[in-house]
Amino acid sequence: MSAYDAVIIGSGPNGLAAGIALSQEGKRVLILEAHKEVGGGTRTAELTLPGFHHDVCSAVHPSGFISPFFKTLPLEKFGLEWIHPEVSVAHPLDNAPAILLKKSIKDTSTQLGQDSNRWVSLFEEFVGASDALFKDTMAPLQIPNNPILLSKFGLKGARSAVSFVNSYFKDEQAKALFAGCAGHSILPFDKMLTSAFAMMFVIQGHVTNWPIVKGGSQNLAKALSGYFVSLGGTITTNTRITNFEQLPIAKAYLFDTDPKQLAAICKAELPKSYLNRLHNYKYGPGIFKVDWALSESIPWKDPNCLKASTVHVGGTFNEIAKSEKDMWEGRHSEKPFLILCQQSEFDATRAPKGQHTGYAYCHVPNGSTKDMTAAIESQIERFAPGFKNIILSRHKTSTKGFQDYNPNYLGGAITGGVSDISQLFTRPVARLNPYSTPNHSIYICSASSPPGGGVHGMCGYYAAKSVLNKKATIKR
Template structure:
C-alpha cells in the first residue's frame, strides 16, 4: 500500500496534521507506538478505581482558543468543554488570593495599586485575543495583524523581570504575572518571557480556562474520530525505530522529538542537518503527583476553588528564584507548583463527594529526585490540612515521563526550551521550519513552531507545508 502521507506519532499535533490532510482527500496513515493514541492527552485511573487522572496535560485554554480546533468543531465528535468560574487562583501568604477571571476590570480590582495599570495593559489584548492566537500560534513570518503584533512585541520581547518592574508597582499584580510567565519553564531574565506571561493572562480574559469533560483523552478521542471519519487510518502498538519500517508514502510527518527524527531517518537526512537536530535543547523536566482526595482542597482562601488552575509559589521573587535554580540544574526548596483541580467542575472524574488533584513542579532535566515532600509542603502552605484529604497518590519523575512518552526528553513536556535561540527557529533555523532537507520528510511535533501546548497548530502548519510541497492531488494506490 502506498500512502500520500504517513505520520509517526498520534499526539494532538500528529492527529491534527492527519485531520487536515485526510479532510482534503489524501490517503493518510498514523502510526502510534503506544497502545492508545493521544500523546499528552491521555487519561487513566492512576490512584484508585473511579478516579480519572490526566496523565499529562490537564487544562486547555489554548485548545479552546485554537483557530484550528475551532475550525474542526471538535464538539461534533463528542468533546465537551467544562468551564470553571475563573481561570487562575494565585494564593499569597496572609492575604486574599489573586483571581484571574474573564473580566479585566474584576481581575484588576483585586490588584490594589496596579488596578488602572493592569486595565490599560490588558484591555487591548483581551479585546483581540483572536488576533493574538492567529499570529502567536504559528511560525515566524508576516503577521496577519502587523500593527497589533508590533505593539504587543515591544513589551513581549522584554525579560519578565524587567517588564514586571516597569509595568507594576505592587506585589499582587507581579505575582499573578509570575505565575503565568512560569508556564514558559524559563528563567525570568530571558528575553521574550514576557510574551508567554501576557499571552496566558490574555487567554484568561477570553475564556475561563476549561478542562475536557471526562478527561483530556476526550480531545484525542475527538481528533481521532475526525481523522477516521475523513478516511484516515490509525494503527496503535506500532513503534517505528528505522525508516525502512515505514510503508511507501509521498510524505512523512514526524510527531516526535528532534533526536528521534535524526535517529529514525538517519540515512535519509544530511549529516549536518542531523547534527543540528541533535543539538536541540529541551530544558527542565517535571515531577508530577496525582492525588485522590476525600474532599475539595481546603484552601485558606476558599475562592481558590473557583479556578481550574492554581499557581502555587508565592511572590514574583520566589517564583523567579525557583525557575532560575531549576534552569541552572538545582532543585528549588520552594518550587513553583502548577496545580489543577478538575473535579471542582467535572464531577464525572471521581466518585461522589471525592476529588482529584493534579500537580507538578519543574526539576532539572532528567532528575529522578523525589519531589513529593516539597510539592505537598507548598500546597499545605496555602491549604492547611491538604495532606489529611489524601486517599492515594501516584507520582511520575522526569525519567518516568520520558519512558511514558519519548517526546518528553528528560521529562521536558514543552517540546523543548523556548528561549530566544529556539523560540522562532525550532527545531533548526529554516525558512519553512516544518520541512527538512529531504523533500519527503517533515516535523510536526511540539519541537516545531509554535511550541508546546494542546492546540494542534504545529500539526496544522506542518500539514499545510506538506500540501504545498506535494502540489499535485492525492495518489491512492493499493
C-alpha cells in the first residue's frame, strides 16, 4: 500500500492548489518544499531595512483574485485579506497627465481622446461576461464553455500588439496604456498573442482593481497552506529533492518545478525522447529587480500615480516596444520598461509609519549579469523627479539571484517559460494531456504547464484533475 495517494514537489501557488484539489477528494497528499517556508513566488521578506516588508517575487494579484479555483476556496478564514487600490494601473507620460486603468470602462475611456468610444467597444462585452471568459482562457485547450465569446477574444488576441494598436487606436494615451499591459507578456510586440496578454490585463482591471495581499504575498501562501492542512494534507519544508529515489512511495507525483528539474529528478523514470523534449523547453528573458526602503511616497509628477497598485513606467508605445525588443534580442535597454509596485501606499503593515516600500523590475536577456539599477532609477526619476533622494536602502536581485532563490526561475525567467504561439498551449511538450508524462504516475503542475504564469493556481488545479481522472499506479 502506498504511503500517499500523491506527493507534490514544490509549494508554490500551483503546488498548493494541486494539493488542495486532491485533498478535497479525500486523497492523502504530501507536499515537499525545499525552502524553509511555503510559497514559491509568493513570499515576503525584510529585504532592505527592519520593518520594510517586500514581496520577493509576485506582488500584485489580479489573476489570483479572479482565479476560477481560488474563488471557490474559503481562504479568508485562513487569514487572506485582499486590498484593492483606487485604480489598477497608472501609466505616466512626459508632459501629460498619467493614464489610469480604472474599474469603470467609461471612466478609463474618457482619458483616451479619439479612442474613447473604441476602447469601450473593444472591452465592454468581455468585461460583461468575464467569468465565462476567465474559465476558458485560464485553462488548457479543451471544449470551451462559451465558444462564441472565446472565438471573439481569440480573433483579436491572436494579433500582435503592434498590429492591434495600429488597427484600433489613434492617440498615444490608449496605445501607451495597452503597451504597458502587453509588456507583461515578456515578448516583443510584433509577436502573435501579445495583444491577448494586454487584453486580459485590461479586462481584469475593468473587473477588479488589481489587488495586493494585506501583510504581503506570503499571506496568500499561508492561507492556501492553512486550508490544505485543514483538509488533512501534510507539508514538509527544508526538503530539496534531487533524485526520484528520495521520494516516498505514492500513487502519483506532481512536480511544481520547471521542466529541467523534472528531467533531472526523473531521468531514470522517463524515456529519453521525452527528457530531450523537456531539455528543449524555451525559458525566455529574465528580470532584474530592485526593492527600496523609501523615506516617503514616490514623488510622481502626476500625483494620481499614487492611486495605483502598479505603475507601468516606460513612456510611449514605441519606447516600450523598443525596450521589449531589446531584451528579446539579447540587449539591455538604456530606457527599460518597468513594472513598478507601491504596496505600502495601500497597506500600512508594509513599512514604518510615514515611510514606504518600492519595487520595480525590468526585463533582461536570460542569465544577464548586468546591473540595471542605474537605468531603472533613472527611468523612475524621469517621471518622479526627486525619487533618488528619498531612497533609504535598496536590495538588488539579478537573474542569478532569482534562480538561486527559486530554481524554477532558470536564468531569471519568472513566468514558467516563453508564452509564444509555439509554446503557450503545448507547454512543456505537446501532449493531449499536457500535465501528464509517459510515466503514468508522474505529472507536471507548474507554470510551465497550461495556462502558464501568474498566481492563479490553475496549472495545479488542472494537473490534479488529471490525476483524479486517471488511476495512477507505480511499483517501487
